[in-house]
Amino acid sequence: MYDVLIIGAGIIGTGIARELSKYKLKVAVLEKDTDVANETTKANSAIVHGGYDAKEGTLMAKLNVLGNKMYEELCEELSVPFKRNGSLVLAFNEEEKYHLKTLYERGITNGVSGLSIIDQEKLREIEPNVDLKAIGALHCASAGIVSPWEFAEALIDNSVENGVELFLNTEVLSIEKNEDIFTIHSSSGDFKGRYIFNCGGVHGDLIHNMIAPPSFKILPRKGEYFVLDKSQGKRVNSTVFQCPSKLGKGILVTPTVHGNLLVGPDAQDMESKYDVSTTGEKLEYIKFKGSHSIRDINFRENIRTFGGIRAESDRGDFIIEESSVKGFFDIGGIKSPGLSAAPAITLEAMKLLKNSKIELIEKENFIKPRKHKLxxxxxxxxxxxxxxxxxxxxxxxxxxxxxxxxxxxxxxxxxxxxxxxxxxxxxxxxxxxxxxxxxxxxxxxxxxxxxxxxxxxxxxxxxxxxxxxxxxxxx
Structure with missing residues (x-):
């Protein structure tokens, strides 16, 4: 019998597990894959956004800004590579320049720090290789880059050190509740618990529907990327965006914390939650758009392409709530800026638990993460x-x-x-x-x-x- 069962070991599931491990609770994480962080968490842009893009008043806006502020301390504590490299949204005409003002004002409303609209001269001072047609940019000094899978792995390592149990290769097949006890029937047997956190990512709606009436739908959205060799890693210092569209933040060009160059993603609405294939047509589009932001990217230095699936919800915002079944908490629709908001999402999830009848007693002997370097x-x-x-x-x-x-x-x-x-x-x-x-x-x-x-x-x-x-x- 467990106090809390967590379904899914991505950045959200591992973050909640680590927070719960600070208390005298019996906790288990169930993950269907062979390892943690093996779906959306390992296949994204690895960016900690400033928070100017999310609409005012949404959970995305609130938690992006709060999560961003937590990254330095958390990554230092967990020995995870993180860098505040700043971001730029480029404008190529007066209409886009006007849109920068909208993003700036939204960012100020959201509480984003380090925002400014810069002219051509300042833009080229920050990014000498930016396309010559760019006439200005929104600069966000508080944006950063991180290694998301290393972050999740550090979170789960420290959780396990503090007593959390992790069950890999454990697919949830069905869920039932009798009186106050949930039973999860899985490919590894049955697990009983008093509370469940559904952190199922792109499968979150399917997990929810096993125990409660449908209340949201996850619409898979695929993005494809190029990873270029470190010889191209210094083409940019900042994360460089073009003006966003209704499908997302558009094609970006960014350095990675390990010194490579990342270009992508596009946005394709999918029926399959598993299709992470790449196609020549989409990659050519990404190459074209990326070259429109930064001059002379040598795509012959590409070392890998990959695709990732985002958990786009039909609500258009993060879902952090108790379902109609008491004790079953949905943490869903965690698309961009989900990685940026992840530390704050974890704290919001804990609020849901604290509002229940569970007794939370802090451990006196919580084991702090070990420090290590490459x-x-x-x-x-x-x-x-x-x-x-x-x-x-x-x-x-x-x-x-x-x-x-x-x-x-x-x-x-x-x-x-x-x-x-x-x-x-x-x-x-x-x-x-x-x-x-x-x-x-x-x-x-x-x-x-x-x-x-x-x-x-x-x-x-x-x-x-x-x-x-x-x-x-x-x-």
Whole structure:
């Protein structure tokens, strides 16, 4: 019997789990995938928005601004890379310049800090490579960039350290309630609990409908992206947008916290909640639009393309509420600026729980997150000491990102173990460079098999069924 069951281990589910782990509660997180942060959280623009785009008075507007202010402290505490690089919305004509004033006024109403409308001269001072036709921009100094999957992984690691139980490969099949107790029937068996947080992302409406009458619908919206090599990472310093449309914030060009360049996404309304394919036609459109913002992007330096699904709700705002079934809380429709708002969404979710009859008693012995850095970010002296402690830190496995065997072994044995090649990639970056695992992938697979005491052919790339090997060619 659990006090709280959380369905979904994306940025919201892991954030709520970490907050709950501060209290004397029995908590479980159920995730249908092989790892946490494996859907929308791993496939988005990785931006912490300032908060000028969301309409005044919405939850999006309120929680974007509040969440943005929480990022520095949280990321410092959790050892997650974060940078306030600022953002720009470009104007190419007088009509768009007028729209910048609308965004500016909305931002001021929403409480956004660091907003200003800048002219051509100031724009080129900030971004020398911006398109010469741009005549001005809205500058938001408080916007930032983050690593969303590393954030979610750090949240769940610290949650598990503090007693939360995580069940991967656990798909929710049905939910029922008898008296005051919920029973979740899953692919891993039954789970009983007093309260449920539905953090099911693009599947949130389906989860809701298992226990309550339909009250919202999630409309999947796909976006495709280019990830360019670090040789292109300094084309921009800020996150650069074009004027937004009714489908979203448009094609952006942004550096990543790890030094790459990200271009995208487009916006495609989908029927499937699973289709994350990319197409030549859409990528050509993204390339065209991205080049309209920043001059001379060398798309031949592209190292990966990917697609992600946003959880667009038919309500047009975040859904953070108790359903018609008491004790069942929906945290849904968390599209952009969902990542930006995530820390504040977590606190709003806690308010729902506090308004119920549950007793919340803080732990006296809450374990704070351990501090860690990538080996390549250590000083020469720190590297030397690390190698003396464990010579595996002296063996480079991924030459593109300079990731050592010691870091890979550490990632495997974190509180939430990495068990797949991409799980390792998300935690410490082997395979994230120019060769995309072409050289280091087999070695990472060997290390996983050795540390997990598994056969090589049992090690997956990522999701269920994503086998890499089927057996030996010859004995």
């Amino acid at each position: 080996f390549m970010n250590l000083s020469s002296e720190e590297k030397e000491n690390k190698i003396k402690e464990d010579n595996r830190y002296g063996r480079i496995i991924c030459r593109c990102e300079m990731i050592t065997e010691g870091e890979i072994v550490d990632a495997i044995h974190r509180p939430v173990m990495a068990t797949t090649v991409d799980g390792i990639k998300r935690r410490c970056r082997p395979g994230s460079g120019r060769c995309q695992g072409g050289f280091c992938g087999p070695r990472v697979q060997e290390i996983l098999a050795r540390e997990l005491k598994e056969k090589m052919e049992n090690i997956l790339l990522d999701k269920k069924g994503s086998y890499i090997l089927t057996g030996e060619l010859k004995k």
